[in-house]
Amino acid sequence: MSAPQRSKVAGFKPVISPPAQTAPPASGSGAAAAAEQSAAVHDRLASWVTDLTTLQELNERLAGAATLDDVLRETLRAGATLVGAQRGLIALEAVESNGPERTIGLGLGRADIGELETVPRSSSSYARILDGLPTAAGGDRADDRGSGGGVDPRSEDLGDLGDLAYPYPEITHPDIATDEALDPRHREVAARLGYAASHATPLATPAAPRIGAAVWLYDEPAEPTARQRHLLGLYLRNATEHIARHLELARTRADLTALRDGLLPSRLPRVPGVAMAVRHRTGPRGGGDWYDVLPLPEGALGLTVGGVTGSGAGTVAAMGRLRASLRAYAVMEGEDPVAVLSDLELLLRLTEPARSATALFAYVEPSVRRILLAGAGHCPPLIVGPHRTEYVETTLSAPLGMLACWEAPSVELTLYEGETLLLYSDGLLHRTGEELDRAFARLHAAAACAPPSVQADPDALVDHVLRAALPDGRAEQQDHPEDVVLLAARF
Structure with a gap:
């Protein structure tokens, strides 16, 4: 007797192979194993649906942002939600002389941002990214997590969503106070501002690899899980496209303003x-x-x-x-x-x-x-x-x-x-x-x-x-x- 065909659901690949035979499973331990396997499949599907729903809601809020500053602030808020951080910072790099160059904080005042800018660039995670953190050849993920290590998202089974994340290098400092490899000024500023860990990633698209950098700050020693980092990568792939479009619009307006002012x-x-x-x-x-x-x-x-x-x-x-x-x-x-x-x-x-x-x-x-x-x-x-x-x-x-x-x-x-x-x-x-x-x-x-x-x-x-x-x-x-x-x- 031939094996039955697997049912197909749009957007998902079947993760459980069909049984080799159509005979009902044996009772007892076999039935319990089948029930456990079925529960695991349902849990995984529920997890994927929850992740997709979260990403959809965050992207809908992002689509409603009208200005560049609104897009940056919404990206910070969404990123903090996805990685479980309390504060954050986005620094844009002006690719051209007429492009906007700005720094926007979430839960950080101007004085706090000024303090962060006193950290030596060789130790500051977002500054290292702005200076050109290298990416592995061939588009592979080039993870740089400071001294805290971390789990590569590829080591966790993320299902079909795992093929969608844009490859972002990352810098994670899970416990800044005890990280002797960091510059003393870095630890001093972290203690003064009251954050104990950080997670940074570039803002980049395939067409614009040097847009800026984002860093999220934790009040206690912590680091995002593999799934959190994965969802953040999915979200940033869309958010950076929005940021890139607003940057291009800002540069066009700057050109038009210069032309008008000259006339x-x-x-x-x-x-x-x-x-x-x-x-x-x-x-x-x-x-x-x-x-x-x-x-x-x-x-x-x-x-x-x-x-x-x-x-x-x-x-x-x-x-x-x-x-x-x-x-x-x-x-x-x-x-x-x-x-x-x-x-x-x-x-x-x-x-x-x-x-x-x-x-x-x-x-x-x-x-x-x-x-x-x-x-x-x-x-x-x-x-x-x-x-x-x-x-x-x-x-x-x-x-x-x-x-x-x-x-x-x-x-x-x-x-x-x-x-x-x-x-x-x-x-x-x-x-x-x-x-x-x-x-x-x-x-x-x-x-x-x-x-x-x-x-x-x-x-x-x-x-x-x-x-x-x-x-x-x-x-x-x-x-x-x-x-x-x-x-x-x-x-």
Whole structure:
């Protein structure tokens, strides 16, 4: 009689071979052995299910982390849960000059991290990993557990899960106080911070082998078991992929920020009779808002704020081209703001036919506080002073690139001594989260309620307006898609 076929369960290989014959087992000791074997199989299956459930829950929490810091903290918390530690530390290594380099602790303050950094690198486990702990050739596990030894996870039967762990070298110090091989400073810092054992592993992926290092600290002498280290390896394989993606995103944002900063003024010029300040906040993808302050012939001054629709590197590049062109037009015909914006609209329509932009240009004569301005679909400026806070009455106009030929009249106004002209982008209104009319009222109230000492200082005024108009830290919210520009000129 042929042997029966084994049943197959998705994700698991049968661990018990079928009997060589179909005859029922003998009673007595044979039946007891079969029952014991069956119980062992069920226990092992239950253990695998528990491990998979734990990993799934931790990975779901990791997937909900939105920022790099959130991912690092979640990785620390999950790792501490898996290895039974109380505290931990992740140190990232900046692979490139523009990459983030940071250290984040779990249950460790800045002073504690500073203490850990005083341990000589030759003795510090995470520092040794950052310096390049070698991995065995061929991808084999290169375990380095200090003087504490340890059990290789491969020596324990971990079932199908054993084939999934990414090979991480490890450094484990199970009893730091009695480990004479460690540097005395290492033992001193451990005693001062109150940890007695540590377990460290690199943060690495096959594509990025030098991301950083993680170390978990125990309050009592201990070391993770083979199964704990194995589950940690499974978890880190996924967590380091998340960290690598966030690092790449951070580097991309740094590149975009450097590009944008290179296209905007590095500082505002000094102009007699005028005190100025500016604040610029951008979204995660980089927006197309710009500002500029340009000294013009005969002691005049050009002020401009604008924005190109869209986001990303292409929008930032288009913004740089428009701003540079506007500077040239302002030098040639700045006393006629309408002509400046008309030339800019023609350039945009010819060179960037798929884009539109809003802009406001003001020609200022500081000696007499006379301002001539024109706007193309842009928000009206706000006058702030001891005796009035009001919007400039500008004519409704279309953004540049929206019509076959842009045209709008200019507006002339004269400010009193001590008054400030606020130019801003529409992102300031959008970040309030209010309807447009209520957003304008909120901005007006924020400027009007500024104390006289604040109104007299452009730097203090722009900070006050941002705090009052954008509560809950929205001015500094880096993941908001809208840019914010706020330019103040006090005469």
